Amino acid sequence: MEQYINLYKEFRQKIKAFEYAFWLMSWDQETEAPNASVDYRSKQFQVLATESYMLESDPKYIEAIEKLYENLDQLEDEDLKIEIKEANKGLRIVKKVPKDEWIEYQVLTQSGSHIWAQAKEKNDFDMYAPTLEKIVDFNKKLVKYLETPELKGYDILLDMFEEGFGVKEYDTFFNTVKEELVPFVLEVTSRPKQKFNRRLSKAVYPKDKQSEFSHYLMEVFSYDTNKGLLKESAHPFTSGVSSVDTRITTHFYENNLASAIFSTIHEMGHGIYEQQNDPKYDDTALHGGTSLGIHESQSRMYENMIGRSFAFWKTHYAKLVECFPKQLKDIPVEEFYQYINQAKRSLIRVEADELTYSLHVLVRYEIEKELINGKLKVKDLPRKWNQLMGQYVGKRPSTNKEGVLQDIHWSGGAIGYFPTYALGSAYAAQIYRSMNKEINVEKVIEENNIAAINAWSKEHIHKFAQTKTPKQILQIATQQDFTPKYYVEYLKEKFSN
C-alpha cells in the first residue's frame, strides 16, 4: 500500500503544479493579458495541457488509484480515503467513455463558446442550434455510458455539480418555489413602483471612489488581502488556487453604484470560503469549496442577506455618503435600502434581483430536464423558453438574445449547473437561520463585527474544504437535511414590507 500511496502523491503533486500554471494563465487572461497575446498563450497552454494529460492518464497513476480504492479500509488517513474515492470516481470517464468521442466533445465545447457568443451578438439562434444539438446529444450518450443502478439520466449530470442532488431532490425544491414563490412574486412585482431620487440611478459615480469603497468593504468583511486581492475584470469572479491565494474581481460602472458594491461582496463570500479552508488541504486534491451550491450559498448570503440588509447600511451608509457626498446628498439610508432591494420582473438572470432570481433558474431547470430525457428538442427551445418565462417570471423576451441565448453555460457543456444557483440561495437561508440561533446576526452586522460571521462559517462550513459532501455540510451547519422552507419564509418576510 505504501508504494501506491507514494506513487499517488507523487503524481498528485505534479498534476497540482500544472493546475497552478493553468490557474494563473486563466487569471491573467481574464484580468489583464494583452489582446494580441491570446494565440501565443493558447499554444503554450496546449503543450502544457498535453504534458499534464500524460500524467493524468498514466497507467501507473491509474493503477495506484485503483489499488488504493480496492483497499480503502486499509487506509488510515481519512482525508486520503476521501481523495481516493473522488479520484476513482474521476476514472469513470477514462474507463467508460470511448476516448475518441470524449476528445471530440472537448474540441466541440472548446469552440462552443465562440459560436454561442457570435450567435448571441447576432441574435441568431439557428446559428447556435446545431452546436447545442451536438452537445445535448453527447450528454444523452454520456449519461448512458456512466449510468449505474443508483444513478441514471439527468441525475448523473446534476450529481456532477452537486453531489447527492438529483431530479427527486430538485423537484421537491422547485415545486416549492413554483407553488409558494411564483404567485408571491407575481403579486409583489405588480404593485405600483416606488419612486426614487433620480440621482441614485442617474448620477456619475467615479471609478476611483467606487474602488475606494470596495476596498473599505474588504476591511469590513475581513477579506484577507494577505492571501488575496481585488482587481477589475469584465465579469466579476473568484479564482482561488489555495487558502493562501484566493483572488476576486469586480467591475465598476460609473452610472451604476450598486453593481460593484454587490459584486465585491458576492465574490468575497466565495473568496472567504476558500481562504478559510484548512490550509492542510492546500497540497491535496481536497482544497476548494465542496460544491457549487454550497459555494453559492456563501456568496449569496454575504451579498443578499448581509450586504442588502438594513442593519448593514445603518452602519456603513455614512462611509458611502463620504465617498459620494454630492451624489447621495439628502438621500436617507432608508431610501437607499429600498432602492437596492427592489423586486422587478426582468429578462436577464445575471441582473435579476434576490426575489426573482430563482424563477430564472427554474426555467432553465425544467428545460434541461426535458432536453436530457428527450421530451424537448433543441429547435423548440426558444418557444419553450419564452413560454416558461411568461409563466414564472411574468415577462416574455421579445428577442432570443434576451432569452435563450443569454447564458454561456450550455455552450461549454455545462448541463446540470444552473440548478445549483437557486439551491445556493436556499441553502443560504437555512444556514443563516441556524447561525442566527448561535449569534445574533443582525446585531453583529450592525456592530461591524462580520468577523464573527466568518468565524462561525469557518467552523461549520469553510474549514472542511472538500472533505464533506453538501449534505454533510448542511447537517453540520444546520443539523437538518435540506429544506426550502426557510428560503421561502425569508423572501416572503423581506418582500412583504
Added chain:
Amino acid sequence: MEQYINLYKEFRQKIKAFEYAFWLMSWDQETEAPNASVDYRSKQFQVLATESYMLESDPKYIEAIEKLYENLDQLEDEDLKIEIKEANKGLRIVKKVPKDEWIEYQVLTQSGSHIWAQAKEKNDFDMYAPTLEKIVDFNKKLVKYLETPELKGYDILLDMFEEGFGVKEYDTFFNTVKEELVPFVLEVTSRPKQKFNRRLSKAVYPKDKQSEFSHYLMEVFSYDTNKGLLKESAHPFTSGVSSVDTRITTHFYENNLASAIFSTIHEMGHGIYEQQNDPKYDDTALHGGTSLGIHESQSRMYENMIGRSFAFWKTHYAKLVECFPKQLKDIPVEEFYQYINQAKRSLIRVEADELTYSLHVLVRYEIEKELINGKLKVKDLPRKWNQLMGQYVGKRPSTNKEGVLQDIHWSGGAIGYFPTYALGSAYAAQIYRSMNKEINVEKVIEENNIAAINAWSKEHIHKFAQTKTPKQILQIATQQDFTPKYYVEYLKEKFSN
C-alpha cells in the same frame, strides 16, 4: 538531419511552454501576488522547474543539438543555424562544470539575495562577505572550467552578458570615460547649484494624475497596448515573453513627479524593442533583445536622449501642466527642462543622473576585474569601493549600505553584468547620431512623431531579435564598430550649457 531538427524543435517547443509558465509566475510575483502565497508558489515552481530541467538535460535533446552543430553547414535555415550555435554554447555548462558544483552554486545564489538584503538592511558587510566570497570563488573556478584558447578569465563572464565584449574592449571604453568624463563631471558638479521653484520637489503629485500622464506617454511613444500593458510594481521593469506580450511597470511616488515619467519612458524603450522583434521568432529561441547592452541602449536613448530633450518637453509640457495645474503653475518649460537634467555627485547608482551614471559603473567594473583576477579580496571591498567613489564620482559613502551593499547583482551571481549598463548609454549615443543622419530626430520629437524613431529602430535593430550579435547590430545601425567618442561628445555638449 531531418530527424534531429524535428527532435530539437519538439524539445524547444516544450521548454518554451515551461518558460512561459515561469515568466508568468514571476510577473505575477513581482506585480500583484498576495504576500502569503510565496511558499505555495515556490513549491509549484520547483516541481515544474524539475520537469523542465529533465527536458533540457535529456540525452536525446543534447544529442540533437550536438549532431546539428557538427553538421551546421548542412542546415539551410540561417536562423536555425544561429539557434543551434547558441544552444551548443549553452551545453558548455553541462559538459564542463561538475554537476554537483553547479547545483551547489545554484542553491548558493538562490539564497544569496536574501542574505544580501538582510546585510544591506543592517548595514553589515561582514554578514554578506562569506557568501560573496563563495560566489567570487566559484566564478574564478567557472572561468577555469570554461576557458578556451580565445577566451579566458573575466572575459568569459563579460562575454556571457555582452557577446564579443571583453576586458580589451571595455578597457578602451572605460579609459575614455576616465580620461574625458571624470574631470568634466567633477568640474560640472562643482558649479554653484541652480535654484528651482520649491513646488517641483515639494508638491504632492497624485497617483491617478501621474498614471494618466504615463498613459499619455504610452500613446506618444506608440507603445502597443494591444501587445503589452503598464502596471505598477515596487521597482520598474520590463517583462516580455513574445512580440505579442511585452509588459512594463513603473512606480508612482506622490512627492516625485520625475520618477514615474522617466521610468515609464525607460521601460518603453525596452518594451518597444521586444514588441518590434520579428514575430517569426516568437516560437524560436531567438526572440528577445540580443544583449543587455543593446537592450539598455534602447531604454537609455528613449529615456534620456528623447525623454529628457528640450524638443520633447516643448511639445508635451502643456499636457503635464494640464495634469498638474496647481503644482506647475508659473513654472516655465525651460525651468522644468533644467530641473530634470541636473547633474549631481550622488552615492546611489539607480538614482544617478545621465551625466554621472557611467562613473558609478566604472567603479564596479574595476572592482569586478580585480576580484576575478585575484588582485582584490572580498574583505577589502568596502575600502576599495569608497576610494574609487571618491576618485571618480567625487563623493565617498559614509556607510556600506550607501556603498558596496547597494546593488543586488553580485548576490545572485551576476558578475560581468554591470559594464553593460554604461555600454548601453554609449551605444545609444552612437546609434542616435547615425539615426539623425537619416531622420531629423529633434524635429520628429518636436512634431510628436516618435513613430518615425520606432520605425527606424525596428529596421536597424529591433526586428533582428537575437539573430545578430551586438557588434553586428552596431554595424547595421551605424556602419561602424563601437566607439565611445559620440557618447562623450553628447554629454559634453548637453552639460556644458
